[in-house]
Amino acid sequence: MKAISYRRYGGPEVLEFGERPDPKVGPDDVLVRVRAAAVNPVDWKCQAGYLDRALDAVFPVVPGWDVSGVVVQPGVSVPEFDVGDEVMGYVREDVLCHGTFAEYVAAPVRTLARKPRALGFEEAAALPLVGLTAYQALRRTLRVRAGETVLVHAAGGGVGAMAVQIARHLGARVIGAVREGGADGVRELGAEPVEYGDGFARRVRALAPQRVDAVLDTVGGEVLRTSPNLLAPEGRLASVADGDVVTLGGAYMFVRPDAADLAALADLVDEGALTVRVARAYPLEEAARAQRAAMAGGLGGKVVVTVGGTA
Structure with a gap:
């Protein structure tokens, strides 16, 4: 072949x-x-x-x-x-x-x-990879529930775009962190966009004065280190990009093959909930x-x- x-x-x-x-x-x-x-x-x-x-x-x-x-x-x-x-x-x-x-x-x-x-x-x-990563991080690691507010880092990226849509399907409000120029695409997916840069944390808190219930990091490094201060007292933090999340009180998640999860993603696509x-x-x-x-x-x-x- x-x-x-x-x-x-x-x-x-x-x-x-x-x-x-x-x-x-x-x-x-x-x-x-x-x-x-x-x-x-x-x-x-x-x-x-x-x-x-x-x-x-x-x-x-x-x-x-x-x-x-x-x-x-x-x-x-x-x-x-x-x-x-x-x-x-x-x-x-x-x-x-x-x-x-x-x-x-x-x-x-x-x-x-x-x-x-x-x-x-x-x-x-x-x-498969980006969808499963987002699905497993939100459902198994962060256990996102309806009515919660979730911050997704790099919401316009491969995993981030999946996470925005899946979190919305779960009934969560989603704040999507984006690079300059990425707001419109993330807004189309159902998130409230916030651009990185000076004043990022302040802009997130303006949208979520009580802070967010969960943060999904897909970037790592400095982006990850800004996240704990944006969480509510009982908030949850997970990263799929940086194992140092554990030292910040969060959880590191690496995607694994799962036929049932993959079938669930296929159903979301056919229902029109995931693009x-x-x-x-x-x-x-x-x-x-x-x-x-x-x-x-x-x-x-x-x-x-x-x-x-x-x-």
């Missing part, structure tokens, strides 16, 4: 397009003909070796964890899917080796759900260009690679 791979750690320049062996289909796997795969920050962080202490790399590595496509062959112990089913998945395994930037991927059944009917393959590929923005799509052989575009940021949506023509 055709695939993108890298033989050593590095930046976009280490990505190669060529032939790789077809994946083996284990009993609990589902062979998926890939139609699209999303580019995420974790891809280039893994590729640069930043997660080497947590994940072994078996070179050459095919990158990518997000995918959408069509079932070609269910494993022998997989009754959940049939040939021809359209699926999406967050295909993260315990080692870096068999990713989704390829014509085929053997995805563990626990990583897959049916593709939302309302989305094309490009949009469906852009949903997915794709800014750019590149053919598989131009994955390095796609990665550079995603790393540059400021696109207002996700970057995906497509396989086998338009997805």
